[in-house]
Amino acid sequence: MTDDTRRGRLCLDRLTKAFTTQGREPVVAVDSVSLDVAPGEFITLLGPSGCGKTTTLRIVAGLEEASSGHVRLDGDAIDHLPPQRRPMAMVFQSYALFPHLTVSENIAYGLRTRRRGKDEMDSALRIALTSMNLVGLEHRSPHELSGGQQQRVALARALVVQPEVLLFDEPLSNLDAKLRGAMRAEIRRIQRRLGITSLYVTHDQDEAMTMSDRVVVMNKGRIEQAASPADIYFRPATVFVADFIGRANFIEIVPARVEAGSAAVNALGRDMTVAAHPEVRANAATYLMVRPETLSLTAAPEGGIGSVLRATFHGHSVDYEVETGAGTLAVTVPGPDPQRLLAEGTNVTVGIDPARAYVLVKS
Amino acid sequence: MPGSRGRTGAVRTQSPSEDPPRAPRRRRRETSVLVAIIACVALVLVGSVFPIGAVLGTALSPQAWPRYVEFFTSSVDLRILWNTLALGVLVGLAGTAIGFLFAFVQARLDVPGKKVLHLIALMPVVSPPFAVATATIVLFGRRGLVTHELFGLEYDIYGLDGLVFVLSLSLFPVAYLGLLGMMHSLDPAMEEAAMTLGASRWRVFRTVMLPLLAPGLAGPFLLLFVEAIADLANPLVVSGDYTVLASRAYLAVTGEYDTTSAAVYSLILLVPSIGVFVAQRYWLGRKVRTTVTGRPSGTVHLITSWARWPVLALAVLVSLVIVALYGTVIVGGVTRVFGVDHTLTFTHLREVLLGVGQEALKDTTLLAAIATPIAGVFGLLIAWLAVRHLPRSGGWLDFAGTLGVAVPGTVLGIGYLLAYRPSRYVGDLEVLPGLVGGSAVAGGAVAIVLAYVVRSVPAGLRTGTAALSQLHPSLEEASKGLGAGPLRTFRTITLPLIRPALLTGLGYGFARCMTSLSTIILLVTPGTHIITSQILSAANTGRYGVAFAYCTVLTALVLAGFGIIRLLVGRTTTLHRVSGRYAR
Ligand SMILES: Nc1ncnc2c1ncn2[C@@H]1O[C@H](COP(=O)(O)OP(=O)(O)OP(=O)(O)O)[C@@H](O)[C@H]1O
Ligand SMILES: [Mg+2]
Numbered sequence: 003m004t005d006d007t008r009r010g011r012l013c014l015d016r017l018t019k020a021f022t023t024q025g026r027e028p029v030v031a032v033d034s035v036s037l038d039v040a041p042g043e044f045i046t047l048l049g050p051s052g053c054g055k056t057t058t059l060r061i062v063a064g065l066e067e068a069s070s071g072h073v074r075l076d077g078d079a080i081d082h083l084p085p086q087r088r089p090m091a092m093v094f095q096s097y098a099l100f101p102h103l104t105v106s107e108n109i110a111y112g113l114r115t116r117r118r119g120k121d122e123m124d125s126a127l128r129i130a131l132t133s134m135n136l137v138g139l140e141h142r143s144p145h146e147l148s149g150g151q152q153q154r155v156a157l158a159r160a161l162v163v164q165p166e167v168l169l170f171d172e173p174l175s176n177l178d179a180k181l182r183g184a185m186r187a188e189i190r191r192i193q194r195r196l197g198i199t200s201l202y203v204t205h206d207q208d209e210a211m212t213m214s215d216r217v218v219v220m221n222k223g224r225i226e227q228a229a230s231p232a233d234i235y236f237r238p239a240t241v242f243v244a245d246f247i248g249r250a251n252f253i254e255i256v257p258a259r260v261e262a263g264s265a266a267v268n269a270l271g272r273d274m275t276v277a278a279h280p281e282v283r284a285n286a287a288t289y290l291m292v293r294p295e296t297l298s299l300t301a302a303p304e305g306g307i308g309s310v311l312r313a314t315f316h317g318h319s320v321d322y323e324v325e326t327g328a329g330t331l332a333v334t335v336p337g338p339d340p341q342r343l344l345a346e347g348t349n350v351t352v353g354i355d356p357a358r359a360y361v362l363v364k365s
Numbered sequence: 366m367p368g369s370r371g372r373t374g375a376v377r378t379q380s381p382s383e384d385p386p387r388a389p390r391r392r393r394r395e396t397s398v399l400v401a402i403i404a405c406v407a408l409v410l411v412g413s414v415f416p417i418g419a420v421l422g423t424a425l426s427p428q429a430w431p432r433y434v435e436f437f438t439s440s441v442d443l444r445i446l447w448n449t450l451a452l453g454v455l456v457g458l459a460g461t462a463i464g465f466l467f468a469f470v471q472a473r474l475d476v477p478g479k480k481v482l483h484l485i486a487l488m489p490v491v492s493p494p495f496a497v498a499t500a501t502i503v504l505f506g507r508r509g510l511v512t513h514e515l516f517g518l519e520y521d522i523y524g525l526d527g528l529v530f531v532l533s534l535s536l537f538p539v540a541y542l543g544l545l546g547m548m549h550s551l552d553p554a555m556e557e558a559a560m561t562l563g564a565s566r567w568r569v570f571r572t573v574m575l576p577l578l579a580p581g582l583a584g585p586f587l588l589l590f591v592e593a594i595a596d597l598a599n600p601l602v603v604s605g606d607y608t609v610l611a612s613r614a615y616l617a618v619t620g621e622y623d624t625t626s627a628a629v630y631s632l633i634l635l636v637p638s639i640g641v642f643v644a645q646r647y648w649l650g651r652k653v654r655t656t657v658t659g660r661p662s663g664t665v666h667l668i669t670s671w672a673r674w675p676v677l678a679l680a681v682l683v684s685l686v687i688v689a690l691y692g693t694v695i696v697g698g699v700t701r702v703f704g705v706d707h708t709l710t711f712t713h714l715r716e717v718l719l720g721v722g723q724e725a726l727k728d729t730t731l732l733a734a735i736a737t738p739i740a741g742v743f744g745l746l747i748a749w750l751a752v753r754h755l756p757r758s759g760g761w762l763d764f765a766g767t768l769g770v771a772v773p774g775t776v777l778g779i780g781y782l783l784a785y786r787p788s789r790y791v792g793d794l795e796v797l798p799g800l801v802g803g804s805a806v807a808g809g810a811v812a813i814v815l816a817y818v819v820r821s822v823p824a825g826l827r828t829g830t831a832a833l834s835q836l837h838p839s840l841e842e843a844s845k846g847l848g849a850g851p852l853r854t855f856r857t858i859t860l861p862l863i864r865p866a867l868l869t870g871l872g873y874g875f876a877r878c879m880t881s882l883s884t885i886i887l888l889v890t891p892g893t894h895i896i897t898s899q900i901l902s903a904a905n906t907g908r909y910g911v912a913f914a915y916c917t918v919l920t921a922l923v924l925a926g927f928g929i930i931r932l933l934v935g936r937t938t939t940l941h942r943v944s945g946r947y948a949r
Contacts, residue, residue, distance in 0.1 A: 065557050065666070085560040098558035102576040111572075112562035163562060 008041035009076055010166040010199035012062070017071035019057050019223075031057040033223035034071070042197040044190065045228075046210040049220035050246070055203040058220075059169050062201060064088050075166065086115070091160035092169040095176070097152050099144040105155050106131070106140040112163035126162050133192070134158040150181045154188075161192065168193065170202040174209065186213055207247055211235070219243045235293075237360050239279060244291050244362065251297070252289040253328045257361060260284040265361045270307055270328060270352055278361035288364045290354075294334040298353035299324070299344060306349035313346055320344075324352060397852040398754055402762075405747050409765040412819035416780025417772060420635075423628035423783055432629040446633065449594050449609040452528055453637070456593035457586040459533035463683055464540025464585055470680045472548035475667035485684045488691055489535045490873070491923045493880040494598035495900045496916040498531045499909055500693040502603060503704055505530075510693075510704040523605030531603055532593050534687060539592070540585035547581045548574075553665045566668055587645045591638050595773030597883035598897070602904050610634040611775045611883065618779060618887060628783065631776040642771040646764070694920075697913035713914035722915060725894035730922060732810060732893075733878035736817030737926075740878075741871040743818065744825020745863075749855060752833040753841070766826050769819040774883025777819070781812055782887055801888055809890040816888060817878040824877060825870030832866035833859070868931060875926040879919060 019032040032054040039045050047055040060066040062073055064085035072079050080088055091112065099108050109130050113123045131137050134154045144152055153173065160168060173189075174182045190213050193200050204210055210217045211231040218228040219242075227239035238244035241252065257265035257278065265278035269290050282288055299310075299322060308326035320343065322333040331352060344350060423429060436442040467486045471479055489497065505512045505522045512520040522530070551574065559569045600612040614630035617623045697703035701710045716722055747766040751759030769777070785800035800812040836859065844854040860867070882897040889895050896919050903912040 063557075063561055065560070065664075085557070086563045086565055088561075090561060092558070092561040094554045094558055096552065096554050098552065098554035100555065100559075100573060100577075111559065111564075115559075115563040115565075115568060159558075159562070169561075 008197065010041040010197075011074075011076050012039040012167055012199055012201070013037070013072075013074040013077075014039075014058070014062065015072040015074060017058065017061055017068050017073070019054070019061060019066065020069045030223050032061065032068075035220075035223070035225055036071075037218060037225065037228060039199055039201065041199055044193055044200045044202065044213060044215045045218060046202045046204055046214040046216075047218050047220055048204060048207060048210040048246075049226075051205060053220045054223040055205070055220055056171055059092075059171055059201060059203050062167070063090060063092050063169050065092075088167075089165055090167040090169055091163055091165040092171070093156050093160050093173045095172045097144075097156040097173075097176075099152060099155055099159075101144055104141050104143060105136060105147070108144065108155055109136075109159045109162055112159060116163065130158040130162040134161075149177050150185065153177060153181075153185060157189065157192075161196070161198075164196075166199060168198045168200045170200065170204075172204055173202075174204075175206075182209075189213070211247075219246060221246075236358060237277065237279070238291065238362060240365055241289065241362065242365070249294050249332060249334075251292045251294060251331045253292065253331075254287060255290045255361070256287050257282060257284050267361060269354060269359075270326065272354065274354065274356040274359075276356045276359045276361050279363050281363045282361050289362055290359055291362055292331075292354055292359045294321070294332040295319075295336055296355050296358040297331065297333045298355075299333050299335060300351050300353065301342075301344055302349050302351045304349075306351045308350060308352060310344050310346050310348045310350060313344060315343070324350060326352060397850070398750070401746050401750060402755070405743060405750060405762060405766070408743055408818070408822075409762070409768070412815050412822075413768040413772065413777070413780075414765060416777060416784045417635075417768065418780075419783035420628050420631050420776060420780045423625060424632035426625075429625050429629050432626060436629065436633065445608050445610055445613050448525070448607055449611075449634070450637065452525065452532070452609055453590040453594040455525070455529045456532045456536065457590040459529055460537040460589040460593075461540045461544075461582060461586045463533060463537040464542075464544050465582070466676070466680050466683070467537070467541045468544035468548055470677060471545055473665070473668055474673045474677060475669045476673055476677045482680060482684055485687050486538055486541050488687060490538050491876050491880075491927070492691070492694075492920045493897055493900060493916050494535065494596070494882055495602055495897070495904055495912060496694045496920070497535050497690050498599045498602040499900075499904050499912050499916070500690040500697065501527060501531050503693055503697060503909055504689065508704070511689075521605075523603055524607040527603040527605070528599060528607065528609075531599050532596060533589075534683075534690070535599070536589050536592050539588055543585045543588075544578070544581070547578060551577060556666065560666070566670065567672070584645060587641045591641050591771070594634065595638060595775070595883070597773075597775045597886070598901070601901060611773055614775050614779060615883075615887070618782065624779070624783060627779050631773075631779050634773055635776055638773055638776075639771060642767075694913050694916045697910060698917045699914075700910065702910060703913070710910075713910040714918070716911055717914045717918050722896075722899060722911075722918075725896045725899045726918065726922070728810075728894050729879060729896045732814050732895075733817060733875060733926075736814045736821060736878050737871055737875040737930075739814075740818045740821035740874045741825045741867065744822045744827075744870055744874070745829040745867060747822070748826050748829030748833055749859070752830060753838070763826065763830070767823045769821070770823045774820065774881065775887070777816065778884040778887030781816060781884070785812055801890075809888050809893050812888050813885060813893060813895070816884045817881070820881055820884060821874035821877045824873040825867070828866040828870040828873075829863065832863035836862055871930045872927045875930065876923045879923050879926065 014035055014037040017032055017035045018030070020028040020030045022028040035054075035058055037045070047058060049055055057066060061068045064080075064083060064087075068081065072081055074080065075089070100111065103111065106127055110123060110127055113126060118126070131140060134157060136151065136154055136158060139147065139151060144155065147155065153176075156173070170189075174185050177185060186209060202210075202213065211234075214231060216228055217231055217234045219226045219234065221242050227234060227243045229237070229239075234243060234247055238247065238250075244250040244252070253269050255267045255269050257267050259266040260278060260282055263278060263280065264275050265282055265284070266273065266275050267290055268274075276290065308324045308331070311323040311325045311330060313323075314321040315338075319334050319336045320338045322335065322344065324331045324333055333352065436446075467482065470476065471483060501522060502509070504510050505520065505527075507513065507519075507521055507523075509520070509522070512518045512522070555573055555577065556569050559573045560566075564572065594609070595611060597611045597615055600607070600609050601615070604612060610630050610633060614627045614634065617627040617630060693703060698713055699709055699711065700706070701708045701712075717726070744766070747762055751763040755762060772780075781801050788799045800815075801809055841854050841858055844858045880897065882901065885895050886898050886901065889898050896915055900912050900915045900919075903909070903915065
């Protein structure tokens with residue numbers, strides 16, 4: 003999917019940013035963040051509010067100066083370049099459209115600063131307007147556009163300069179849910195077609211999972227994990243990641259044996275071999291992580307390993323809370339069978355699918 | 366709804382926790398708001414509407430009609446009109462440019478000493494109108510220390526150039542503060558977006574910042590235009606034979622005792638003043654569009670390239686001129702004849718502090734001290750009524766409250782003369798004794814206080830309105846929901862929150878009282894002594910040392926007033942707005 007001869011290889015090398023405000027403790031917003039982004043790759047920075055996503059992005063754009071560390075583009079350090087000299091474009095959360103310019107003047111702004119010829123400019127503008135579905139709106143002012151149209155103008159304005167790297171700071175957070183879904187697909191489609199390296203900040207995990215080649219989960223200025231959406235989901239590196247993405251059950255275990263990325267564990271009274279994080283060690287207490295929808299429930303009138311504490315019916319699924327010896331487990335049963343709904347207090351056995359469970363380190 | 370709830374004992378016993386306190390409070394609310402409305406309307410009527418009405422009445426009376434024919438056919442009179450407008454336009458341009466320069470340095474340059482520049486830019490606010498004018502004559506006049514002594518020039522500062530120089534330097538702080546606020550409210554993301562699209566700093570300034578600020582430049586320009594054409598003090602000192610409408614009207618009253626002509630000049634001066642005022646209020650008053658959607662984000666990028674130095678140098682040059690002028694005022698007050706004989710002397714100060722000036726200091730301070738709190742209360746009250754309680758008619762009240770500054774001071778003074786000099790009788794009964802003139806009650810002090818109040822109300826009104834519109838009504842509603850009446854809500858919630866605004870309003874109000882001349886000069890009587898009119902007579906008789914001493918003392922008094930207001934009203938606390946998301 004990505005090849006190394008193309009331009010747009012972005013490398014963040016131990017970026018650190020501390021904000022110092024007079025008379026206060028310095029805030030370390032970004033803490034030694036390192037990341038290699040392949041040309042054409044779509045990366046999202048995901049994390050709770052205040053974890054340093056925006057700051058990281060702004061350092062890459064040159065709008066903020068790193069306290070230490072380097073940004074490299076195609077192998078060259080670009081730390082000393084002011085934002086206007088970096089071959090990048092940014093889409094702002096507030097869109098930052100110029101209110102005194104029309105739609106086409108907004109889009110052409112970057113072409114003008116780059117002193118493109120008139121013909122080239124006209125054709126680039128026409129292509130941008132057509133591909134972003136903005137034909138007919140050329141002469142409107144930004145405030146005469148709907149939120150979605152404004153968003154498309156902002157995107158067109160960034161794309162038209164053919165940047166090597168595209169930066170997005172929560173570009174969809176001002177749109178309603180339906181439009182957001184459509185724009186996600188739109189952005190991804192265009193980004194794939196043009197093959198532009200993209201760094202996309204969001205705190206919406208759904209957005210991150212559906213759009214990205216790789217998701218970078220950040221917490222308190224540090225990278226917790228950078229991996230594909232599937233790995234992030236099924237093989238979270240830390241308890242934080244497992245907890246932040248989707249829902250997770252953590253069962254305390256002590257692996258008997260660990261070898262070649264898998265561990266032999268005993269959970270809920272069953273022996274099994276499960277994939278494990280490389281840092282998991284044998285005979286040290288740690289967690290088995292299982293997603294609620296990978297667990298199965300069976301009524302077991304005699305015995306069983308637990309009982310249903312609460313059942314919440316959603317229609318498309320049922321959420322159960324099951325009291326077991328290993329603590330309370332969340333179990334989601336998708337597409338429930340109306341004949342086999344389990345009442346509260348029912349004794350049950352809980353089945354784990356070892357292929358979809360993961361042993362991670364206790365941090 | 367509270368209004369429909371009973372006030373019977375039965376209700377009181379039924380739900381003691383909620384209903385009973387509300388119903389009676391609801392009634393009190395109506396009364397308190399009503400009383401406030403009546404008080405404000407009365408003040409506005411007596412203080413500005415009647416006097417302006419009296420001017421209009423005289424200016425439009427049949428015996429005044431021939432005067433218009435004379436005016437518009439006489440080249441002398443037309444020249445005066447032209448002079449006035451030219452002065453307004455030039456001061457508007459120059460003052461706005463200087464204000465822009467200072468605001469830009471403050472908001473966008475990464476240079477040392479910005480706090481000092483800020484303070485220097487605010488100096489003209491607290492000083493009397495003559496300080497700059499008199500110092501200008503001493504430094505740059507015919508025998509000026511700089512022009513004549515230093516460079517040997519035969520330069521005559523009297524006239525249009527001197528007026529523009531003096532007025533621009535005196536008035537630019539208004540433009541400065543306005544533009545600074547505007548620059549701070551520009552969404553930095555706009556400039557960042559331009560930068561990431563490849564625009565250089567200069568290009569960002571030219572294609573983004575300037576066009577975004579352009580609509581906002583009209584406001585300060587018009588404000589300075591109005592202030593410049595209304596000004597009387599400076600033309601009386603530095604205009605030479607360059608006559609403007611305000612000084613012409615003043616001369617008609619004081620030299621020719623021709624109130625009809627004075628009213629006619631006033632009306633002609635009123636037309637552009639009120640016209641611009643109304644235009645500004647209804648067209649430009651609309652919010653300048655700075656962002657389209659979303660929350661502002663990003664940080665301001667200060668200019669760090671070499672380009673900041675020439676810009677800074679320009680601002681420093683202007684600052685040096687200002688400092689030189691005020692330095693002249695201070696030093697001039699304690700030297701025998703500044704520019705000629707620099708022997709240290711305290712005779713001027715003694716005359717001001719212990720001699721004939723003492724009366725003036727006492728009278729002025731006393732009258733201003735009476736007027737300031739009254740003006741502050743009324744300014745806030747009108748703001749509060751207009752913003753919160755009178756959604757429709759509030760605009761009119763606000764407009765009437767602002768008339769005090771929209772109308773040129775000279776015109777207002779002539780209005781007071783016309784409306785309040787004669788005693789008013791109903792039958793043989795004197796119902797209202799003359800408030801102005803030699804036989805006025807309390808030596809004209811009542812009229813002077815009234816004029817002070819009316820001229821200062823707009824300061825409190827503006828700051829109050831700004832603060833109140835920022836304050837979300839939900840805060841007050843929360844208090845009302847807890848059973849507090851409107852006056853109590855105002856006192857316990859609103860007032861503490863807008864205290865900084867109140868402080869600023871009171872401070873400017875006091876400064877305005879102490880330093881105002883154009884209205885007051887027509888109202889002083891032998892029984893009342895006002896500092897500014899003393900300064901005028903000192904300056905016009907060439908006793909610059911005494912004028913300087915007065916200016917120094919007056920400025921000290923104004924600053925002391927600021928300090929006392931701060932002590933009385935409490936320390937400035939900034940409004941920390943608590944909102945869901947932090948905005949950067
Ligand atoms: N200019 C600044 N001065 C001081 N502290 C700052 C500044 N900008 C950001 N911070 C702090 O740095 C940390 C990271 O901020 P950042 O804006 O990068 O967070 P974020 O992950 O983008 O959060 P959000 O999802 O809320 O946008 C926060 O604690 C923030 O308070
Ligand atoms: Mg952010």
